[in-house]
Amino acid sequence: MRIAVCDDDERCLNDESVMIAETAAELGLECDVLRFRAPSELIACGEKFDIVFLDVEMEEMSGIEAAEAIHEKSGGTYIFFVTNHEGYMDEALNKHAFRFWVKPINRQRLAYGMESAVREMNSVEKYLKVSVEGKPSRIPMTDIIYACAKNKITSIVTVNGELEVREPFKNVLPRLCADFFCKSHASYCVNMNYVIRYDKENVICRSGGREYTAYMSKRCYGEFSRRFISWAGDHV
Numbered sequence: 001m002r003i004a005v006c007d008d009d010e011r012c013l014n015d016e017s018v019m020i021a022e023t024a025a026e027l028g029l030e031c032d033v034l035r036f037r038a039p040s041e042l043i044a045c046g047e048k049f050d051i052v053f054l055d056v057e058m059e060e061m062s063g064i065e066a067a068e069a070i071h072e073k074s075g076g077t078y079i080f081f082v083t084n085h086e087g088y089m090d091e092a093l094n095k096h097a098f099r100f101w102v103k104p105i106n107r108q109r110l111a112y113g114m115e116s117a118v119r120e121m122n123s124v125e126k127y128l129k130v131s132v133e134g135k136p137s138r139i140p141m142t143d144i145i146y147a148c149a150k151n152k153i154t155s156i157v158t159v160n161g162e163l164e165v166r167e168p169f170k171n172v173l174p175r176l177c178a179d180f181f182c183k184s185h186a187s188y189c190v191n192m193n194y195v196i197r198y199d200k201e202n203v204i205c206r207s208g209g210r211e212y213t214a215y216m217s218k219r220c221y222g223e224f225s226r227r228f229i230s231w232a233g234d235h236v
Contacts, residue, residue: 002032002047002049002051003050005052006041006066007053012055019105019110023114024114029114034047039061039063043073050117053082056083057083064081071193072209078098078117082101126140130167131167139156139163141176145191147172148185150164152168169187185214185215185216185217190214194206201216202214203216
């Protein structure tokens with residue numbers, strides 16, 4: 001497992017990195033912990049991390065902006081925000097936060113959060129297996145923004161573009177089994193990691209600086225809202 005810690009306060013960076021490495025060892029996790037003083041260094045390094053710990057308030061770029069850039073490059077990264085102020089919580093939860101903590105990090109909370117992340121990594125079916133243009137294909141679940149019915153086929157909208165799967169939506173839907181997927185409409189299933197807002201007519205998702213719109217039905221609104229609030233709450 002590869003873990004990144006990014007904080008422009010050198011003391012916090014060192015203390016958190018040591019605690020994370022110690023906690024990982026106590027949990028029996030083999031991992032490399034890399035330290036970054038600036039978000040630009042983290043983003044530019046080009047490596048894919050399983051978990052990233054981000055300070056929210058940094059001079060060069062906020063942790064929330066950095067999280068957006070990381071998520072665009074690698075949707076499967078688990079983001080832990082660490083900050084001095086709770087006021088950023090709502091914004092952070094809209095930027096793919098797995099956890100949001102106020103400094104200093106509580107060791108017990110850290111252990112539980114890391115265990116939860118690893119459990120989720122191991123339990124999630126990582127790929128949607130479908131046929132695209134007559135060829136077997138595996139689409140990373142974390143790359144899927146939403147799926148929808150399009151006549152008798154299914155459109156899969158991903159961070160890398162749109163794919164057409166020549167199967168009915170009702171056949172594809174049960175295979176979107178990760179807990180971050182939720183139906184917003186009889187013909188739409190949305191990845192909650194990308195949701196930035198929703199109302200009784202639409203769900204707005206964002207990736208790569210671009211917004212995507214999925215339909216919301218009155219019938220699905222209540223359950224979607226309940227699921228989204230519960231899902232977001234579990235990640236605080």
